[in-house]
Amino acid sequence: MNDNIYLFFEKIIIGVLKNIYDKRLISEDLSCIRVIVEPITENDFGDFSSNVAMMYAKRVKMSPQIFGKLIMDELSSFDFITNINIAGPGFINWTVDREFLKTFFKKAIKGDYGYTNIGCGKKVNVEYVSANPTGPLHCGHVRGAVLGDVLAALLKKVGYDVTKEYYINDYGNQVRILIKSLYERYLEALGMKTFEPKDGMYPGEYLKDIAQEVVKEHGDTLTRCNEEDRYNILKKIAISSLMDDIKSDLASLGIKHDVFTSETMLVEQNKVNETIDYLKQKGCIYKGILDMPKGKVGDDWEPKEQTLFKTKAFGDDTDRPLIKSDGSWTYFASDIAYHLYKIERGYETIIDFFGADHGGYVKRMQAAISALSDKVELKILLCQLVKFSDNGKEVRMSKRAGNFITLRDIIDAVGKDVIRFIMLTRKSESPLDFDFKAVVEQSKMNPVFYVQYAYARTCSIFRQLKKSFPEFNFDDINGDQINLDSIKLPEEINIIKFLLDWPRQIIIAATNYEPHKIAFYLYELASLFHNLWNFGKNNEKLRFIIENDIETTKSKIWLVNAVQKVLRSGFDIIGISPLEEL
RNA sequence: GCGCUCUUAGCUCAGCUGGAUAGAGCAUCGGCCUUCUAAGCCGAGUGUCGCAGGUUCGAAUCCUGCAGGGCGUGCCA
Numbered sequence: 001m002n003d004n005i006y007l008f009f010e011k012i013i014i015g016v017l018k019n020i021y022d023k024r025l026i027s028e029d030l031s032c033i034r035v036i037v038e039p040i041t042e043n044d045f046g047d048f049s050s051n052v053a054m055m056y057a058k059r060v061k062m063s064p065q066i067f068g069k070l071i072m073d074e075l076s077s078f079d080f081i082t083n084i085n086i087a088g089p090g091f092i093n094w095t096v097d098r099e100f101l102k103t104f105f106k107k108a109i110k111g112d113y114g115y116t117n118i119g120c121g122k123k124v125n126v127e128y129v130s131a132n133p134t135g136p137l138h139c140g141h142v143r144g145a146v147l148g149d150v151l152a153a154l155l156k157k158v159g160y161d162v163t164k165e166y167y168i169n170d171y172g173n174q175v176r177i178l179i180k181s182l183y184e185r186y187l188e189a190l191g192m193k194t195f196e197p198k199d200g201m202y203p204g205e206y207l208k209d210i211a212q213e214v215v216k217e218h219g220d221t222l223t224r225c226n227e228e229d230r231y232n233i234l235k236k237i238a239i240s241s242l243m244d245d246i247k248s249d250l251a252s253l254g255i256k257h258d259v260f261t262s263e264t265m266l267v268e269q270n271k272v273n274e275t276i277d278y279l280k281q282k283g284c285i286y287k288g289i290l291d292m293p294k295g296k297v298g299d300d301w302e303p304k305e306q307t308l309f310k311t312k313a314f315g316d317d318t319d320r321p322l323i324k325s326d327g328s329w330t331y332f333a334s335d336i337a338y339h340l341y342k343i344e345r346g347y348e349t350i351i352d353f354f355g356a357d358h359g360g361y362v363k364r365m366q367a368a369i370s371a372l373s374d375k376v377e378l379k380i381l382l383c384q385l386v387k388f389s390d391n392g393k394e395v396r397m398s399k400r401a402g403n404f405i406t407l408r409d410i411i412d413a414v415g416k417d418v419i420r421f422i423m424l425t426r427k428s429e430s431p432l433d434f435d436f437k438a439v440v441e442q443s444k445m446n447p448v449f450y451v452q453y454a455y456a457r458t459c460s461i462f463r464q465l466k467k468s469f470p471e472f473n474f475d476d477i478n479g480d481q482i483n484l485d486s487i488k489l490p491e492e493i494n495i496i497k498f499l500l501d502w503p504r505q506i507i508i509a510a511t512n513y514e515p516h517k518i519a520f521y522l523y524e525l526a527s528l529f530h531n532l533w534n535f536g537k538n539n540e541k542l543r544f545i546i547e548n549d550i551e552t553t554k555s556k557i558w559l560v561n562a563v564q565k566v567l568r569s570g571f572d573i574i575g576i577s578p579l580e581e582l
Numbered sequence: 583g584c585g586c587u588c589u590u591a592g593c594u595c596a597g598c599u600g601g602a603u604a605g606a607g608c609a610u611c612g613g614c615c616u617u618c619u620a621a622g623c624c625g626a627g628u629g630u631c632g633c634a635g636g637u638u639c640g641a642a643u644c645c646u647g648c649a650g651g652g653c654g655u656g657c658c659a
Binding site: 038039040041042045049051054057058063064087088089090091093130132134169172173174290291292293294301304306308317318320321323324325326328330331332335355356357358359360361362363382384385425426427429430431433446447449450452453454456457460461463464465467468501504505508512516517520523524527530531533534535536537538540543544545560581582 | 583602607617622623624654655659
């Protein structure tokens with residue numbers, strides 16, 4: 001916490017409020033309120049600002065100006081606060097002594113900068129990707145995959161005990177169809193018939209390879225055994241093979257889940273039964289007939305009695321069925337069991353990352369969770385779909401025809417770093433355009449190179465440093481005794497101020513579940529650094545390495561090192577590579 | 583019909599969760615490479631924050647209504 005200058009000042013103001021109250025200058029003890037300190041972007045006002053006087057003027061029955069004046073008088077007793085003033089409708093603005101700013105940052109950057117323990121080791125489960133194991137991952141999965149992964153990394157960074165989880169939907173109808181398709185491919189591999197995709201069967205070529213595996217392992221014996229055995233054998237091979245492919249694709253994206261939970265396992269171990277029984281006991285389940293849905297209705301709709309969950313009582317639009325007409329569990333039923341299973345494992349916060357096409361699912365799942373537990377928070381995050389195009393032309397996909405862009409295609413085309421960064425250049429609720437041509441071109445259009453270039457430049461400086469000062473010792477710049485007097489350009493101070501914002505940005509991004517903020521922060525930091533770099537292009541005296549002046553060089557290198565460290569730790573969070581050369 | 587979500591510069595988007603004169607990139611025009619990497623930097627113009635109300639010291643941000651786009655809408659996952 002002591003590396004966060006905003007928390008530092010917030011604490012100071014809390015202390016000030018206490019003092020004012022002790023002196024009976026105000027009528028109410030405000031020392032337990034939440035004070036917010038923010039950076040000031042327009043430099044004319046100062047470095048930092050707080051709106052506390054405006055927020056609480058009413059409660060102490062004063063005008064913001066008068067209340068602010070009281071706070072201001074107390075604050076001016078701190079010698080590192082200079083130029084304190086009240087502006088506009090009652091902002092308290094102050095400037096911080098440059099030596100203090102540098103010393104504060106010098107201490108902060110030494111440790112695990114940016115790590116904050118606001119999570120206090122609480123257990124959080126982040127479920128993401130969870131694509132059906134009926135084929136390879138396609139481009140539609142990429143955004144949720146990256147956002148979920150970065151969010152998990154962020155939560156870890158702020159002190160949560162994070163489990164990254166993948167839910168394998170290996171139980172429902174889709175799997176049944178998959179196995180049917182595989183059997184047809186198997187017969188084809190044995191030369192017994194030609195594969196003809198019908199009844200929604202999966203036409204993809206990948207089933208041919210799996211069929212070959214089956215033939216290798218079982219010969220033609222499956223044509224003779226009973227249907228149930230055959231189904232189970234085929235399912236086991238298919239799911240494990242497809243999950244291997246999925247895992248390997250995810251690994252290429254830098255994603256590795258901690259836990260894989262299988263829907264079939266939940267059913268077979270009676271978790272679904274038990275969950276539904278539990279809900280029955282609570283009186284949440286009944287048999288009934290749902291009203292005909294408004295809007296588009298299939299031709300085959302007819303009223304039917306179903307086993308229903310009273311999700312409407314917990315805020316859903318209508319009650320939801322749990323058992324299909326063939327007697328098996330609906331997806332919703334096993335998903336309730338799955339979430340209870342997560343709760344049983346001790347997670348206090350459960351986060352699900354869904355695509356926008358699952359938006360209709362949010363309310364019923366949240367309803368289910370409130371029925372199961374009043375302690376656990378379920379957060380369902382939706383990310384909008386990605387529109388893929390190539391040189392401005394939209395790439396249309398049809399899963400039925402089997403011509404979809406796989407995740408593998410995208411990784412091969414543009415690489416992991418580019419995908420990950422591009423996915424973070426929008427907030428998750430905004431739709432995202434992904435144009436192959438624009439992305440493949442390593443141009444200005446592509447922010448990931450811009451950010452990686454800044455990092456590479458820091459590395460380049462260190463390489464150059466070795467040539468100019470072979471005896472340079474990095475321990476010198478990490479020690480307390482380093483002299484930072486030559487760090488005084490406004491742009492250098494600005495970079496330090498911006499770097500001081502890093503721990504705060506991480507907290508904002510993590511607590512609001514907004515991973516894209518990190519990408520934007522890094523972009524801006526890169527921009528500030530490129531700017532500083534070019535000072536040295538225009539004026540040799542403003543370079544980072546100054547021949548024959550080891551002391552100045554040391555302090556400049558200290559700053560470069562700090563920039564590099566923050567870039568590096570940002571890269572770790574969003575999962576892109578710190579390339580030393582481009 | 584109902585629910586969720588989005589609408590900010592010519593285009594693509596940020597906007598620190600209610601703050602001060604709403605910001606970037608692209609595109610356009612002009613400048614900077616015998617130089618720590620020019621995949622970079624600097625300078626120049628652009629706004630009915632979809633529309634209309636409301637809440638208050640203060641609204642792009644919160645609430646209500648309307649318009650437009652996307653997604654969803656029983657026994658798919």
